[in-house]
Amino acid sequence: MMVHYPHDAGAEAAMIAAIVVSATVGDVLIASAMRTIGDLDHIRAERGLGGAIFAVLVNLRFLFGVVFLTISFFSLLYALSRANLSLIAPASASLTFVTNAVAAKFFLHENVDRRRWIAAALVCAGVAFMTA
Amino acid sequence: MTKSTMTLRRWFILGIVAVTAPLGDTLLSFGMEEVGPVSIHHLATLFYAFRVPEVLIGIALLIAFFGSYLASLSWADLTFVLPATSIGNVIVALLARFWKHEHISPMRWVGIVLITAAVGFIARGPSYTEMPKPHDAVEAQAQ
Secondary structure, three states, X not given: OOOOOOOOHHHHHHHHHHHHHHHHHHHHHHHHHHHHHOOHHHHHHHHHHHHHHHHHHOOHHHHHHHHHHHHHHHHHHXXXXXXXXXXXXXXXXXXXXXXXXXXXXXXXXXOOOXXXXXXXXXXXXXXXXXXX | OXXXXXXXXXXXXXXXXXXXXXXXXXXXXXXXXXXXXXXXXXXXXXXXXXXXHHHHHHHHHHHHHHHHHHHHHOOOOHHHHHHXXXXXXXXXXXXXXXXXXXXXXXXXXXXXXXXXXXXXXXXXXXOEEOOOOHHHXXXXXXX
16 A cells, blocks of 8 residues: 655655765764774684674774664664655665765765766666666 | 775675675565564564564675675775675666566666666776875875
């Protein structure tokens, strides 16, 4: 059965913003944590799988990242209970690609060249088309 | 400075990231349909979900996704990993079309083409931004 929710553009924008911001903060914190921990392939070769898992789990930045991704997940569930899937899923998924690219450039200092901007924009549009 | 850190094995790990996330989500969705609606007042119902095989396999796939995702972020940039692994959406759509014989609308085909183009585009570029190590920065300042 198709459920139609009352349209409230302000509330929908706030819910999408909550999902996108928390997902971006989570992704950036986790990427930053993995960069400080170092190449997991090397750590696993030196200390084994247990050593690699331990190195990740004791990293505070990683743990905060997981907290933000959890907030993002529950924000998504909340939004899906209040608004239509056809709006929330494509909007949040595609916007997250763009905000991640911007955040990676400014906070992770990644070299986001023209190739990566174009790829992020193509994925953003592609996800919107696929889930619309 | 950017460089390529990719090997065949690392492309394989990115493939695991790409495939396990959408497949895990799909299996969880199938499993939760079997469990039915969960009331906020009866959250214990969620434990029944662990008896549903689709939910268990879905969770196992999402654990595999997270492990591979973390590994990939330790040797590749976030702005490389995210577009490169978005091909998973395309794989799931193609599985739905050719395995489950579902209809794919023209809009979705456009989405598939755009994502595939993005992945082809990003895959030809460098994967990792090399940061100056602390002692390199000190040496550069001294010069």
